[in-house]
Amino acid sequence: MKRHITTAIAGLATITIGSTVAAQEITVMSFGGAYGASQMEAYYKPYMAETGVKIISVDADNPAIPVKAQVEAGNVTLDVVDLEPSDVVRLCDEGALEVLPIDDLPDGADGTPARDDFVDGTLYDCAVGTIVYSTLIAYRADLTNAVTSSADFFDLENFPGKRGMRKSAKFALELALMADGVAPADVYDTLSTPEGVDRAFAMLDKIKGQVVWWEAGAQAPQLLADGEVVMTTGYNGRFFDAMVEEGQPFTLFWPHQILDFNLYAIPTGAPHKDEAWKFIKYATDTTRLASQATYISYGPARRSSAAMVGLYKDGKTEIAPFLPTYPDYVADSLTTSIDFWADHDIELSERFNTWLVN
Structure with missing residues (x-):
């Protein structure tokens, strides 16, 4: 599987710049919501102003699905798509994404070569990372004791109350092991x-009877806000x-x-x-990556962007301490392994789903 960036790929053509007439517009598909709004402000509007190229923004719950359908039908209308790493790996393997000339990416503002500037796990043969987000623990200090360890999430005696967790083996199993003393x-x-x-x-058995399972990202902060749980896992940006x-x-x-990522890719056969x-x-x-952090609390995929991150769009909140890439947080973090989940997702999800109902 083509997981992380390689130097050459036999049998696959890389984009050749200058092979077609300059486009007057491109279509970009992403996930919408506050995230899509941050892309509009940080990327789309400045690009249109500087180049005169119109960007048509299209939203989807999961852009990987229309990409696959369009490529298989031979009727591709999308030019750029925002994808999760697992979908990048799969679609690249299937030939549904263009292989990109990664060495063409500009160096960082501090002169760091692009290959060294991007956070580990954000450069692939067929995609370039934009944001780093994370799943973490949030709690109500007015409803429970201060959390000082991930083990506290599984300690109902000293931290009584219900927990919120994503209804998935992914993230739950990793957190359980770290809480049990396994180093990231x-x-x-x-x-x-x-x-x-x-x-x-x-470890999950310890709290099973006190877990409220959520499936959509908006549910986790809502459960916490309503006091239905005293602590929950969830996405940092939502909190x-x-x-x-x-x-x-x-x-x-x-x-x-x-930690997890989102990345930009180009569908095979994109019109522009x-x-x-x-x-x-x-x-x-x-x-541009630093600019996006002005509008949403996701970390830039480039290390050189960190020095440029300033205030949130409210003009008063220092955004850096709310980013997963903040230096104080990175050492104790875990980067989700696409390789691992590609190999073990089916078996662990089956066991997790069986565990849920027993």
């Missing part, structure tokens, strides 16, 4: 063994929005956060692939 660097090696899997489920925009009394616990690549290079430079 050893999580996936441990989870690759039957004993490690048993160990993770043994930040609730705290800053709604004044919710949440406290975020950053150690053992689980050259302009699409120009846009991706523009959107993923140091300045």
Whole structure:
């Protein structure tokens, strides 16, 4: 499988810049909502103003689905798509994404070569990372004791009350192992063994009767806001929005956060692939990635962007301490392993779903 960036790929053509007439417009598909709004402000509007190229913004719950359908039908209308890493790997393997000339990406503003500037896990053969987000623990300090360890999430005696968790093996099993003392660097090696899997489920057993399972990202902060749970896992950006925009009394616990990414890619056969690549290079430079953090609390995929991150759009909130890439948080974090889940997702999801009903 084509997981992370390689230097050459036999049998696959890389985009050749300048092979078509300059486009007057491109179509970009992403996930919409506050995230899509941040892309509009940080990427789309400046690009249109500087180049005169119109960007048609299209939303989808999961852009990977229309990409696959369009490529298979031979009727591709999308030029740039925003994807999750697992979909990048799968679609690239299937030949549904263009292989990109990664060495064409601009260096960081501080001169760091692009290959060294992007956060680990955000450059692929067929995609370039834009944002880093995380799943982490949030709690109500007015309803429970201060959380000082991920183990506290599984301690009902000293931290009584219901927990919120995503209804998925992914993230739940990793957090369970870290809470049981497994270092982030050893999580996936441990989870690759039957004993490690048993160990993770043994931790989940401790709180099973007190868990409220959520499936949509908006549910986690709502459960916490309503007091239905005293602590929950969830996406850092969702918690930040609730705290800053709604004044919710949440406290975020950053150690053992689980990092994940979003990336830009070009569908195979995109009608304006050259302009699409120009846009991706523009959107993923140091300045533009730092600019997006003004509008949403996701970390830039480039290290050189960190020094440029300033205030949130409210003009008063320092955004850096709310980003998963904040230096104080990274050392204790875990980066989700696409390789691991590509190999073990089916078996662990089956066991998790069986565990839920027993």
